[in-house]
Amino acid sequence: MKIVKAILVALWLVAFAAGAYGLVQRALTGHEQANYGSYVPWGLWVAQYIYFVGLSAGAFLLSSLIYVFGLKRLEPIGKLALFLAFVTLACALLVIWLDLGRPLRFWKIYTNPQPSSMMSWMVWLYTAYFALVVVELWVALRADLVVAAGGRGIAASVARILTLGSTNTSEAGRDRDRMMLRVLGTLGVPLAIAFHGGVGALFGVVGARPYWNSGMYPIIFLVSALASGGALLAFVVAYFWPDQRGPQYRDIVTLLGRMTLGILALDVLMESAEFSINLYGSIPAHADVYRAVMFGPYWWAFWIGRVALGVIVPIVMLSMAPRAPKIVGAAGFLIAAMFIAVRVNIVIPGLVIPELAGLERAFTDQRLNFAYIPSLMEFLVSIFVGAAAAAAFFVGKWVLPLFQIAPERAHVGGGGEK
Secondary structure (H helix, E strand, C coil): HHHHHHHHHHHHHHHHHHHHHHHHHHHHHHHCCCCCCCCCCCCCCHHHHHHHHHHHHHHHHHHHHHHHHCCCCHHHHHHHHHHHHEEEEEHHHHHHHCCCCHHHCCHHHHHCCCCCHHHHHHHHHHHHHHHHHHHHHHHHHHHHHHCCCCCHHHHHHHHHHHHHCCCCCCHHHHHHHHHHHHHHHHHHHCCCHHHHHHHHHHHHHHCCCCCCCCCHHHHHHHHHHEEEHHHHHHHHHHHHHCCCCCCHHHHHHHHHHHHHHHHHHHHHHHHHHHHHHHHHCCCCHHHHHHHHHHHHCCCCHHHHHHHHHHHHHHHHHHCCCCCCHHHHHHHHHHHHHHHHHHHHHHHHHCCCCCCCCHEEEECCCCCCCCCCCHHHHHHHHHHHHHHHHHHHHHHHHHHCCCCCCCHHHHHCCCCCHH
């Protein structure tokens, strides 16, 4: 086990260092080394952005099953779900900020909003959602932070700062926290639906792109968010739960696996309907893009990333061993990781088909190109964001009381997870 951990740490260090190099390139050269251009203005970073947004919305909506709808069996992972929603949202905002041509001017969308702009609405929804997630996470952690503040070490020091002066650990205080969590969660459900559905609507309202112009996009985005967020939770609980000997651990992972399997099946059904209807209709503006997804330059992202590793293998694993936590966790990892292929297949193929026949030959320039392959710098920056997400999770696991162990196995005192 120590050897495996050492290898993983070494891989993370390599990824972080390589990603940091790409980040420096982005800071020094701007977009010069990126391969997107005038015809394909959105690339890998936009795909990664909606990928992380989906993980965040899915994790948050699953936390609402606990705090709003009272699903007691998942109560021990409520804080963890909120923390994952926070980390993945922060990563989504970081990568889309790096995609902006003038990232230091992001504040102008607040001072000069356009009520008719879907993107303007989306930014305001993000802001409200981010604030709500931060507040709800603090309320969920508050009482445990007060207890942890009485210990020693870095976790206790962090807890003393994060308590914000609160010292109440009474049952009445915890009841107030639960009431606040229900109120915040109730507000957060429509907000999470609106903000991630808004991402789907941002694509769906683009009439010039038939591949995106669908009223189903907001719904598909929500279902896929639940599938990817549930898969991420299953993976994290299966491999990072502090006490993996008791029945609580197996029960939670099994339930998360079953939920993820059901939601994934629904997501595949909706995606299959989109593909089959448009391919059967054979309207060139619609069908050509779906053929490009399945048989074009990005066929591997669809058949290998999405279908094989993201659907078939995980479904077999979850069906054959539904109560084997490590197998369920591995299936969750595959589903969550391979959802990046889904996002890539949404963003890039919708841009690589010319709106006008012959447009690709009408003008010639480096930036007037429909053949988009991410540059090395784009890949490195994406790796950096992924490494930052992993680092944020492990720091949170170390210093925050994210896991709630059954009372008969709980350890009194202390702060974060060792």
